[in-house]
Amino acid sequence: MRKKLWQLHSWIGLFCGLALVIIGLTGSVLVFHQEIANSVYPEETLNSSTAPNAQRLPIDRLCETVESKFPEFWIRGWLFNYDSPQRDKAYVMRHGEEEWYLLYVDPYTAATSHAPIKTDQTIYGWFVDLHYTFFADHIGMAIAGIFALGFLFLSVSGFYLHKPFFKALFRLRIRASSRIFFSDLHKAIGIVTIPMNFIFGFTGAYWNITHLVHEIIEHSEEDHDHLESEYPAYRERIAELPDLADTTLPGYSLNYIYFPREEEPMFYLYGQHPGAGVFNSPYGSHIWVDAISGEVTYMQDLRKAHTWTKIADTFEPLHFGNFGGLTTKILWCIAGFSPAALCITGTIMYFKRGRRKARKHKTHFQTTPSKCASS
Incomplete structure (x- = not known):
C-alpha cells in the first residue's frame, strides 16, 4: 500500500x-499585489495627502464624479478602502460592452485615475488570470x-x-x-x-469548482445578452445605502456594492458584521436592496449563518495570509x-x-x- x-x-x-x-x-x-501597484503607480492608486480628520465624500457624489468625467462608462461595482492610503476602486463597463474596467477614485477629493483600465491589464488582474485560469477562462x-x-x-x-x-x-x-x-x-x-x-x-479547489458550478447554473437559468444598466433611474437610492445598511445591521461595515442592471434592479451590499475577527473576510455579511422600492429583500448576518458558511468565509484571509x-x-x-x-x-x-x-x-x-x- x-x-x-x-x-x-x-x-x-x-x-x-x-x-x-x-x-x-x-x-x-x-x-503583495497592492504594495506592488502602489510602488509602480502611486499617482493612480494612492490618495492625495489629507488631514487626519478628513471626511470621505458621500458615495453618490463619488459616483456622479465618475459618470460625469467618463460618460461612456457605467458603474458596476464599488470597492471601499477605509483608513487606508489606497484609493477606492470603481469597477465600470463601457456602454454596450461586457468587459470590466478599473478606475481608482480618491474618496476624499473625488480625484480619479487618468482613465479606466481593463481589469486584465492591471498587475492584479494579469496575475489573477494566470493564477486562477491560465488565461483560458x-x-x-x-x-x-x-x-x-x-x-x-x-x-x-x-x-x-x-x-x-x-x-x-x-x-x-x-x-x-x-x-x-x-x-x-x-x-x-x-x-x-x-x-x-x-x-x-x-x-483554491473549492473556489474554482464552486464558481464553475455557479456559472453553469446561472447561464442555464438567465439570459445575459442584454447588459445595459438603468441604474441612473435609481440614483436617489445610492445615497441611502450606507444609512440603510447600518439600520439593517447596526455597526455594519459596507465594503463593496454591486450595482443594478435593467434585468436585475438590485443593489448587492457586501461587508462585515460588527466585531468581525481577523479570520472573517471583508464580504461575509450581505444585504440585498431593491433599487426601485428601496426595501431590503435579504440580509445575511454572518454571525447567524450556517456553520459551513462561516467556515467558507475564512477561506479568503487564510488563502491570502492577510489575517496577521x-x-x-x-x-x-x-x-x-x-x-x-x-x-x-x-x-x-x-x-x-x-x-x-x-x-x-x-x-x-x-x-x-x-x-x-x-x-
Missing part, C-alpha cells in the same frame, strides 16, 4: 509540477481546480509518507549522495509547508515558492531513483550469467 501511494504521489507530482510552480509563484506576487479555471486538487492530494499523501521525518525534521545530509540530500530537502520543505499547502489546495498583517503575508509569500522547490527536488529524486534502479538492473543482468556458469 505504501509503495503504491508513493508511486501515485510521484506521478501526480510530475503531472502537476509545472502548473503548481506557476500557481505558487503567482500566488506569492498576489499576496472557464476551461482554465477547471484545469486549475484539478491541479489544486492534485496539490491537496500531494500535501495529504506527503504528510502520510513522511511522518517519520518529524524525528529528523531539520536533518540535511549535505555530505551524502545528491539523491539523499534532495530527499532530505524535499521532505523538510514539504513537512514545514504542509499546513499552508493544504490551505492553498483546498481553498505583514508577518503572515511574508510567510504566505515565502510559502508560495514551496511548490517550485518541491517540484524541482521531487523531479530530481524521481529520475535519480530511476537511474539507480536501472544501474541495479544492469548490474544484476551482467553478474547473473557468471554466477550460473560457476555453479
Whole structure:
C-alpha cells in the first residue's frame, strides 16, 4: 500500500509540477499585489495627502464624479478602502460592452485615475488570470481546480509518507549522495509547508469548482445578452445605502456594492458584521436592496449563518495570509515558492531513483550469467 501511494504521489507530482510552480509563484506576487501597484503607480492608486480628520465624500457624489468625467462608462461595482492610503476602486463597463474596467477614485477629493483600465491589464488582474485560469477562462479555471486538487492530494499523501521525518525534521545530509540530500530537502520543505499547502489546495479547489458550478447554473437559468444598466433611474437610492445598511445591521461595515442592471434592479451590499475577527473576510455579511422600492429583500448576518458558511468565509484571509498583517503575508509569500522547490527536488529524486534502479538492473543482468556458469 505504501509503495503504491508513493508511486501515485510521484506521478501526480510530475503531472502537476509545472502548473503548481506557476500557481505558487503567482500566488506569492498576489499576496503583495497592492504594495506592488502602489510602488509602480502611486499617482493612480494612492490618495492625495489629507488631514487626519478628513471626511470621505458621500458615495453618490463619488459616483456622479465618475459618470460625469467618463460618460461612456457605467458603474458596476464599488470597492471601499477605509483608513487606508489606497484609493477606492470603481469597477465600470463601457456602454454596450461586457468587459470590466478599473478606475481608482480618491474618496476624499473625488480625484480619479487618468482613465479606466481593463481589469486584465492591471498587475492584479494579469496575475489573477494566470493564477486562477491560465488565461483560458472557464476551461482554465477547471484545469486549475484539478491541479489544486492534485496539490491537496500531494500535501495529504506527503504528510502520510513522511511522518517519520518529524524525528529528523531539520536533518540535511549535505555530505551524502545528491539523491539523499534532495530527499532530505524535499521532505523538510514539504513537512514545514504542509499546513499552508493544504490551505492553498483546498481553498483554491473549492473556489474554482464552486464558481464553475455557479456559472453553469446561472447561464442555464438567465439570459445575459442584454447588459445595459438603468441604474441612473435609481440614483436617489445610492445615497441611502450606507444609512440603510447600518439600520439593517447596526455597526455594519459596507465594503463593496454591486450595482443594478435593467434585468436585475438590485443593489448587492457586501461587508462585515460588527466585531468581525481577523479570520472573517471583508464580504461575509450581505444585504440585498431593491433599487426601485428601496426595501431590503435579504440580509445575511454572518454571525447567524450556517456553520459551513462561516467556515467558507475564512477561506479568503487564510488563502491570502492577510489575517496577521505583514508577518503572515511574508510567510504566505515565502510559502508560495514551496511548490517550485518541491517540484524541482521531487523531479530530481524521481529520475535519480530511476537511474539507480536501472544501474541495479544492469548490474544484476551482467553478474547473473557468471554466477550460473560457476555453479
